[in-house]
Amino acid sequence: MSEIASRVKAIIVDKLGVEDSEVTNEASFTNDLGADSLDTVELIMEFEKEFGISIPDDQ
Secondary structure: OOOHHHHHHHHHHHHHOOHHHHHHHOOOOOOOOOOOOOHHHHHHHHHHHHOOOOOOOOO
């Protein structure tokens, strides 16, 4: 796993409170990991902070 993928996975595990083994390439944030719309916004904010990027709200 690449360093970026590992960092993304760590953020998902931390923010959603799921097990590392649950976060797979095939996992759905909502159906498999139980994320709601607020969780999604928090994930986006954390990705922006971690990687120094900006993800437009309309995406």
